[in-house]
Amino acid sequence: MKKSVRAYITGTVQGVFFREFIREKAEACGVKGYVRNLDDGRVEVWIEGNNKEVKEMLEACKEGPQHASIRRMDLLEEKYQGFKEFKVITI
Numbered sequence: 001m002k003k004s005v006r007a008y009i010t011g012t013v014q015g016v017f018f019r020e021f022i023r024e025k026a027e028a029c030g031v032k033g034y035v036r037n038l039d040d041g042r043v044e045v046w047i048e049g050n051n052k053e054v055k056e057m058l059e060a061c062k063e064g065p066q067h068a069s070i071r072r073m074d075l076l077e078e079k080y081q082g083f084k085e086f087k088v089i090t091i
Contacts, residue, residue, distance in 0.1 A: 001050060001051055002048065002049070002050060002080050003048070003049065003050065003051050003054045003077075003080075004033075004046070004047070004048045004077070004078040004079060004080040004081060005046075005047050005048075005054055005058065005075055005076065005077060005078060006044065006045070006046045006047075006075070006076045006078050007044070007045045007046075007047065007058065007061050007073055007074070007075050007076075008038075008042050008043075008044055008073070008074045008075075008076075009042060009043045009044075009045065009061055009064075009070060009072070009073050010041070010042050010070075010071050010072040010073070010074075011064075011068065011069045011070045011071035011072065012067070012068055012069040013041075013042065013043045013064065013068050013069075013070065014037050014041060014043065016064075016065055016066075016067040016068045017065050017067070018035075018043055018064055018065055018068050019035045019036070019037065019043065019088045020065075020088065021060075021064060021065035021068075022035040022043075022045055022060070022061065022088075023035060023086060023087075023088050025057060025060040026047070026057060026086035027086060029049065029053045029056045029057045029060070030049060030053050031047050031048060031049035031053045031054060031057045031086060032047075032048045032049065032083035032084065032085055032086050033045070033046040033047045033048050033081075033083050033086055033087075034046050034083070034086065034087045034088070034089050035086075035087075035088055035089070036088070036089035036090070036091065037090075037091065039091075045057075045061055046078070046081075046083070048080060048081060048082070048083050058073075058075070061073060
């Protein structure tokens with residue numbers, strides 16, 4: 001079953017290669033979507049895939065790269081969008 005989740009991650013998540021870490025994990029997990037920094041210091045990650053892939057990806061989001069410090073992760077179930085790839089979006 002296809003699942004779509006948006007995660008808002010709070011903590012030390014910008015300037016620590018968080019987006020690149022997430023992109024690499026997304027490719028390894030086989031999920032689609034995107035990751036981007038938000039102006040308020042959080043990172044937004046939109047993940048689409050089957051339940052197992054999405055769960056695995058959310059675990060990676062909680063972990064983050066070596067220098068990240070995750071304080072909070074808020075999840076929103078979303079309508080499936082059918083993303084074709086996983087992208088790092090820069091604003």
